[in-house]
Amino acid sequence: MTVLAMLLAGLGLGGRSGFALASGAARGTPSDGAPVVRPELGQGAAAAMVLERWPQARFQPDLAGRIQALSVAHGPERPGVFLDMAELFLAQMLLPEARSILDGVTPEVARDRRRWRAMSDAVRLLAGDVAPDLSGSPLSEPGRQDRSLWLVLQAIAAGDAQMLRDNLDGVPGAMARQPRALRRGVLASVTEAAIEAGANDVVAELLEMVEALPDLSSAPVGYFLRGRSAEVTDQASTALEAFFEASRGWDRYAARGRLALADMALENGGRGALLAARDVLEHGADAWRGDVYELQLLKALAEVYSQSGSNIEALGVLGQLMSRFPGTPEATWAAARASEDMGQVYRRGAEGQLPLAQWLTVHLQLVPLYRYFPDFAKYTEVLADRALEIGGTDLAALEYRRALALLEELDGFAGQPVPVVRMVRLRLKLAQALARGGLMDEALAELDHIEAFEDPALRQQVNRLKSQVLADMGKSDEVLRTHVAAPDAQNLRDVALALWKSGDWIEAMLFYRRLWSGFPDQFAARDASYLLLAARKAGNEAVAAEVVAAFPDLTSSEGWIEIAQSLVEAPAPILPLSEGSASNRLESLDRALGRLRDSGL
The missing domain is CATH 1.25.40 (Serine Threonine Protein Phosphatase 5, Tetratricopeptide repeat)
Structure with missing residues (x-):
């Protein structure tokens, strides 16, 4: 799939391309303060929908007038008044209101049916949806002056790169004819589509339109679009500055600015660039949630951590990615990376290269993120083994219990069966930790809780420990009843003493x-x-x-x-x-x- 097609399909950022800002005013840019001529319907192809006759400044009186007209309209006149109201709402990008009116209208005359079809298609396109059979819609009639805008919106929604390229040239003029609210609503997506299509002249004019709207120009979306346009002409420093300004915000385009910075840093690979990207990504880590951009940001942050040697921090982000977006290809990638990073971290801990306190802190942070991760119980056991090795019997017992619980959850809730022998080995280790800590009653209870299994060698280990625990508890008769086929020195000593x-x-x-x-x-x-x-x-x-x-x-x-x-x-x-x-x-x-x-x- 091409970069352009990826963008048009709504899959994310696509390739990094753009266009430098051009000087001069965009052609056809209207002055919102100037009087607006309100042409009447019935003047050619445009008559099906004339949004520019409803300026934003006159919204309230126009709405009041339509309501008044509705109160005196009768019979076949009423659908036309309702369509006027739908057109008024549409001109202000009040799409749910316009759709609600259109859904309740049944036009009876040909003119009203054309208006209803044009506005119904416009509502779909402005909402980012495909308009079915747009070729038969009044919006695509050759005589319509803003035809190219609706065809471009259809191309974006349908992911049709060829249709986009064929109609971009007329977009600036078509955009200039639209009310301010509508221009503001679609300018960002149309401008980005033009950037990705490489329509440099069109991009220049559209960016000038962005500059004419301060609420877009000074917002993250404006900085992001300027950064994208600068990047395609290899103006890296200009793009970097623009993306950084975009990243200061908290909306979707701010998230995309942070993602663009991370992409540039990862491509650069220098430590300074990685650390800068790390700061930016951490700053906005909780700013945007729930869509493909959060997913890509989490992946980028994990890669930045990994490339900068911060495997522990990377584990936290990878776990968050798997938890937030299960079943995605990125979650599969994260699982593989997490398994590798987790192995390195826990291996360092087991070898004493990582202080136990720091290791335990990291481990406890990972528990809620990795409780259903197949290998996490194994690594929890590694931590418990190390704790027991250095005499931390309470900590060892706690983590052995956690490992048992994790395995039971995998078996009961995640549908991943756990071999009985593995559970027995873990419970045996738990009993050993309890016994070393002097908790003989608890150790004996764990040993008694071990279910039947087929492993003679492991059974001997269980019986040896049970005999030792019983001996330490002074239960000589029970020691004698505990059979150990191949006793070790301690078992012989316990039986002899009993x-x-x-x-x-x-x-x-x-x-x-x-x-x-x-x-x-x-x-x-x-x-x-x-x-x-x-x-x-x-x-x-x-x-x-x-x-x-x-x-x-x-x-x-x-x-x-x-x-x-x-x-x-x-x-x-x-x-x-x-x-x-x-x-x-x-x-x-x-x-x-x-x-x-x-x-x-």
């Missing part, structure tokens, strides 16, 4: 020996002490002697060695019963108990 506390000395001794043989590097002095006590209680002197023999290699603490030795040393003989032997046994027991008490067991 058995020890339940008085099952033989089983406790067996599990401590499994811990010792399977994980010798993790077999601590405390484990050795429990094993020694279990062996003594079970009457297994061989195991007790083995622990005592190996004890110096497990710890450098002399206190532990003395405890172990005191536990296995032969007691003083009880017979023959004497005060000395009894005292020796009591002293030996006191020493052992004292050392155990001092050890913290």
